Amino acid sequence: MRAFFRAIDDFLRGRGVFASDAPLSGRLLWLFILLIACGLFYGAVMGTYSGLAPERLHQLLYSGVKVPLLLLATFLLCLPSFFVINTVAGLRDDFREVLRAVVATQSCITVVLAGLAPITAFWYLSCANYRQAVLFNALMFGVASAAAQVVVRRYYGPLIRRSARHRQLLWTWFFLYAFVGIQMAWVLRPFIGAPNAPVAFFRSGAWGNAYVVLARMIAGLFTPGDTLPTMLWLLAFLGLAALAFVIYRIVVPRRRSPQ
């Protein structure tokens, strides 16, 4: 247990075995342990929305399993094409380090999520609306992904300094991962478990496609009638994206200037 917390501390600070210039061996295993343990923890907290009644307790287990499953399955699906693209770009020799960087990013997301878990539990206690709970979790995932950029920079920085191509490949990875991850999250629903629905690992008839739903929403913008709420959502989303971009632009040069 102590070794586990020490590993988390080292990982967050980037020291010891997790330092960006430390030898690679033995670290991937730790990263996967962190990913699974912290993912399980946050997922279990996520599943407490519908209460801790004994007949619903297995929702905790289901939600707990789903968070690491979401990350790992997306990772495995994206890995072959990322490997081939890296090779074609002539960066095969760096692939071990690249692999460590992308696994570390996912581990960092789950560690941050585990840290945010009490806030999620607190939010559950103070709201009674399922939709709000879903949105709050989406926000937490967003915050964790943003925080994981620190780890991305730590491990990808040396690579990018070696070859500027790594920057383009990193963007490729983000795009690919998000594209598959969104659909994976859609398939693995429900993560939280609506209190009025029975507990189930998969929602019955939930197979479907996130992007088809999105396309229909966009198409809905152009049909008369129920346009205003969708418009507002879209505007809010665009505004948030613009804000995130502005923050990113402000933060990034400052981080780089000391070098």
Place this chain on the structure above:
Amino acid sequence: MIHWLRELDEALRGRKADPRLLAEGTAHIHIQPLVVVSVALGMIYGVCMGLYAVATRTPPSFAQLVTSAVKVPALFFLTLVVTFPSLYVFSALLGVRLGPKDTFRLILVPIVINLAVLASLGPITAFFTLSTTSYPFMKLLNVFFFTVAGIIGLKVLLAMLSSLEAAQSPPPATMPDLDKAAGAVTVQSTPQPLAREKTAASRTFLVWVVIYALVGAQMGWILRPFIGRPDLPFQLFRGREANFFVDVLRTLAQLLGQ
């Protein structure tokens, strides 16, 4: 088996495009293993594509799975058969110093890489196939993946052409002497006829890539169905109708208009 994979690995790592090797000709690009590997890679992606007909139909249509696995490699090589003669004729006409076999070897490498990228995207296609029933979405996803793989193949071809040019340009060993003789004047421009040949090679291959892409798109349309529309029965080929580009636009409209 191992031998074929090693060839594939060398092609992916860009060893086939090494200027030092290209300077001695294209003999280091072995045709037979690369063709075998690219057929295998095409079949892998074809299986991922044909999975849709297995997943959405009752009873599952395995015939579609098998024909898709055959059709994807066929798509690439039939397109090559259609466009290769014109490439050779025009490159010879414009004075590119590559024989037919060299030309074939040169374009085989980008095609292998194209198929390797495509096959590596196969798991993602399979995942979306298993989790979605929307036919327009699957069609557009496949068009997108083929485009991505094609663009990467194109980049490889351009890199190979530029290293071929570097290989064919005169060795830089004579430059220092010239520098000494000319004092401070640096010699940067290559002799005029060679420069003209360079641009001829690049231009011919670029025009050919555009033709290959257009013919390939239409070839895909002729060889359809790859995925298999769920409300139509299995057929080896569909009748002649419209073309690829019209259908992509129509599919987009369908996806948005549902």
